[in-house]
Amino acid sequence: MVLGTIFVLYGPSASGKTEIQRHLTTDHLFRIITVTTRPPREHEIHSIHYIFTDKKQFKQGVADNQFVEWTQYNGEFYGTLKSSVEEIITGDQNAVIILDIAGVRALKSLYNNVTAIFIGADLESLQRRLENRNMSRKELTERLNKAKFEELSEPYLNLADAIVWNSDETPLEQSIHRVQTIISHGVSAE
Numbered sequence: 769m770v771l772g773t774i775f776v777l778y779g780p781s782a783s784g785k786t787e788i789q790r791h792l793t794t795d796h797l798f799r800i801i802t803v804t805t806r807p808p809r810e811h812e813i814h815s816i817h818y819i820f821t822d823k824k825q826f827k828q829g830v831a832d833n834q835f836v837e838w839t840q841y842n843g844e845f846y847g848t849l850k851s852s853v854e855e856i857i858t859g860d861q862n863a864v865i866i867l868d869i870a871g872v873r874a875l876k877s878l879y880n881n882v883t884a885i886f887i888g889a890d891l892e893s894l895q896r897r898l899e900n901r902n903m904s905r906k907e908l909t910e911r912l913n914k915a916k917f918e919e920l921s922e923p924y925l926n927l928a929d930a931i932v933w934n935s936d937e938t939p940l941e942q943s944i945h946r947v948q949t950i951i952s953h954g955v956s957a958e
């Protein structure tokens with residue numbers, strides 16, 4: 769195993785990225801926490817799920833060149849701090865991070881040791897899971913449409929080094945195990 773590898777989980781909203789990341793128990797695996805301007809969900813905690821900030825501070829961070837990459841999603845900003853990534857690239861541990869496709873592209877273009885793991889689920893599973901979230905109908909529709917027209921499309925999947933389907937008929941433990949195997953033994957172990 770090459771240490772200093774960043775494993776990026778990406779895929780549509782509610783595909784299970786956060787849940788899978790939360791259960792990974794691989795040794796020497798650091799979780800890179802990203803920054804967002806979107807409001808926290810009920811259960812989300814500052815510095816654990818995200819570094820929550822406001823738009824003014826985020827824009828200042830962009831101006832100060834603090835981000836290695838940043839993106840906009842549903843009218844909110846999301847970004848990866850340079851400091852959090854460089855700690856891994858120059859260190860001796862692996863890391864896992866959750867990004868959108870722009871983030872995957874950016875990290876792959878900047879660093880060698882980046883493995884992109886697409887976490888997917890069918891639209892029915894995504895809809896059911898999003899309906900369980902306390903979000904507006906408008907946001908739910910936007911997230912589902914993004915999944916339908918972008919995040920489940922070929923260009924999105926083609927960027928993946930490994931694909932893990934985590935629809936409702938797949939036990940979550942099985943998906944966690946697959947991601948854990950990829951992280952511990954590499955994509956070819958799949």
Ligand SMILES: Nc1ncnc2c1ncn2[C@@H]1O[C@H](COP(=O)(O)OP(=O)(O)OP(=O)(O)O)[C@@H](O)[C@H]1O
Nearest residue numbers: 781782783784785786787897934935936938939940
């Ligand atoms: N295999 C599964 N079967 C049933 N439910 C699942 C499965 N995997 C994840 N879930 C549930 O789906 C919901 C969404 O998962 P999660 O929050 O991890 O998605 P996400 O991909 O991180 O979404 P987002 O990008 O919007 O933050 C959670 O309630 C989670 O428990």
Ligand SMILES: Nc1nc2c(ncn2[C@@H]2O[C@H](COP(=O)(O)O)[C@@H](O)[C@H]2O)c(=O)[nH]1
Nearest residue numbers: 802803839841846847848866867868870871
């Ligand atoms: N390019 C980046 N994408 C990010 C970052 N942090 C999260 N994300 C992605 O944003 C969407 C929306 O996230 P949500 O928590 O509001 O559902 C999702 O695809 C995340 O993967 C980041 O720093 N950079």
